[in-house]
Amino acid sequence: MGDKLKSQIEYSENINRFLSTLEIDELIRRYSTPLYVIDENTLHRKVKELRDAYSSFKGKTEIAYSIKANFNPSIIVALMKDDIMFDLTAIEELYFYQRCKGDLKRIIYTTVAEEYEEYLHVLKNGVERVVISSYNGLLNLIDAARTIDVKPKTLIRINPEVGVKASIKASYRDGKFGVPLYTNTADNAMHILEHIIREENLQFDGFHFHLGSQITDPTCFINALAKLDQFITKAKDTYDIKVNTLDIGGGTPIFYGETVPTPSTIASSMIDKLNNMSYRHGITNLIVESGRYITAESMIMLSKVVNVKEYNNDKFAILDAGYHLLLDAALLKQQYPQEVIRYDKGKSNKNIHLAGRLCDTYDIFPKSKISKLDDVDINSYIVFYNVGAYSIVFNMPFHCQTKPAVVMKDSNGNLRLVRKEQKIEDLFMEEGGELL
Numbered sequence: 318m319g320d321k322l323k324s325q326i327e328y329s330e331n332i333n334r335f336l337s338t339l340e341i342d343e344l345i346r347r348y349s350t351p352l353y354v355i356d357e358n359t360l361h362r363k364v365k366e367l368r369d370a371y372s373s374f375k376g377k378t379e380i381a382y383s384i385k386a387n388f389n390p391s392i393i394v395a396l397m398k399d400d401i402m403f404d405l406t407a408i409e410e411l412y413f414y415q416r417c418k419g420d421l422k423r424i425i426y427t428t429v430a431e432e433y434e435e436y437l438h439v440l441k442n443g444v445e446r447v448v449i450s451s452y453n454g455l456l457n458l459i460d461a462a463r464t465i466d467v468k469p470k471t472l473i474r475i476n477p478e479v480g481v482k483a484s485i486k487a488s489y490r491d492g493k494f495g496v497p498l499y500t501n502t503a504d505n506a507m508h509i510l511e512h513i514i515r516e517e518n519l520q521f522d523g524f525h526f527h528l529g530s531q532i533t534d535p536t537c538f539i540n541a542l543a544k545l546d547q548f549i550t551k552a553k554d555t556y557d558i559k560v561n562t563l564d565i566g567g568g569t570p571i572f573y574g575e576t577v578p579t580p581s582t583i584a585s586s587m588i589d590k591l592n593n594m595s596y597r598h599g600i601t602n603l604i605v606e607s608g609r610y611i612t613a614e615s616m617i618m619l620s621k622v623v624n625v626k627e628y629n630n631d632k633f634a635i636l637d638a639g640y641h642l643l644l645d646a647a648l649l650k651q652q653y654p655q656e657v658i659r660y661d662k663g664k665s666n667k668n669i670h671l672a673g674r675l676c677d678t679y680d681i682f683p684k685s686k687i688s689k690l691d692d693v694d695i696n697s698y699i700v701f702y703n704v705g706a707y708s709i710v711f712n713m714p715f716h717c718q719t720k721p722a723v724v725m726k727d728s729n730g731n732l733r734l735v736r737k738e739q740k741i742e743d744l745f746m747e748e749g750g751e752l753l
């Protein structure tokens with residue numbers, strides 16, 4: 318059985334098998350299923366791959382982990398070892414980061430809400446670099462900075478309004494995120510820049526954009542940089558500014574079912590432009606944010622087949638998991654690669670479908686091109702690969718389902734529980750049971 322599994326894996330380059338069959342058996346015995354497992358080594362490897370990709374940038378490159386992708390405290394702590402920055406979006410994320418003893422100087426804080434109380438809290442707690450996304454947000458940041466007399470480094474989040482090929486697009490005309498370069502209203506980059514420069518309590522630091530997640534074509538980066546370059550050139554005609562930092566956001570894709578560009582392909586498509594802008598505008602810091610690329614491949618989910626039903630040409634395997642554990646399978650039709658393990662019946666002459674345990678039409682797991690779905694039966698197990706980003710953070714109690722345990726395989730190869738399984742009694746009480 319072990320050899321069979323091994324040979325299946327060796328044929329597929331794009332799934333990251335970091336557990337031996339023995340380890341899987343041991344984990345299932347100890348924690349049952351569904352179960353998530355994180356591999357610490359993969360986290361460090363992914364950071365290195367991103368760093369290496371941008372190594373020919375002539376200034377300093379910082380990788381910033383977007384903790385929205387997976388805020389498991391053990392992941393945050395593991396990534397601190399890589400001396401990276403952290404991209405935070407909410408004061409609740411800041412709470413997690415502080416509880417993990419994160420260095421506040423290593424934060425870039427980009428909020429969508431931009432409330433005065435939020436900025437006050439963030440600045441009081443020692444965050445030094447903030448990204449502004451609206452004129453009202455700027456006024457709130459100024460008020461907060463004046464109230465406690467600090468001078469945060471301030472970046473402007475622009476919406477370059479470029480076309481993006483991605484699973485999730487964040488830059489489009491009249492969009493929610495950032496401000497356009499030019500408008501007739503107060504919400505434009507030039508107007509905000511002018512205010513930041515005039516404000517005693519802010520230090521202008523640079524520009525940020527985030528174009529989307531799972532970006533499959535790097536052209537959008539080149540187009541966004543071209544627009545920003547023109548804008549900076551124009552701004553320098555009027556204002557005496559120095560752009561220290563350029564933050565190109567996240568979006569580096571990972572393999573689910575389609576071939577995607579690697580970080581080095583994406584980086585090399587824009588590195589000349591980045592170096593040219595760095596030279597002409599004095600940009601010394603490049604920030605590359607990433608959530609998905611750093612965590613997705615670091616995590617698998619183990620699930621058990623609890624029922625099967627067969628029709629003429631199809632066989633359905635009902636799992637003990639569902640989209641309450643892998644929401645993007647339903648929401649984005651994300652094709653997490655899957656594999657049948659611990660069952661040795663070989664190929665099936667039927668089409669195998671993996672369905673979740675929820676009483677919901679959308680609870681069917683799309684198959685990746687590299688899924689290894691041999692025959693299945695009750696008590697076979699399914700491994701879902703590349704589930705480390707934007708899935709566990711959406712765990713929800715639909716059908717009163719509890720959150721499964723999470724185990725981490727650390728860099729020394731030790732398997733350690735990093736999140737306990739939620740108990741049904743705890744869920745009942747949280748949902749209002751304690752108020753009965």
Ligand SMILES: Cc1ncc(COP(=O)(O)O)c(C=O)c1O
Nearest residue numbers: 383527530567568606607608609
């Ligand atoms: C501002 C910002 N930066 C970075 C990211 C991370 O994107 P990804 O996980 O695709 O790298 C996001 C994701 O939504 C984001 O909103």
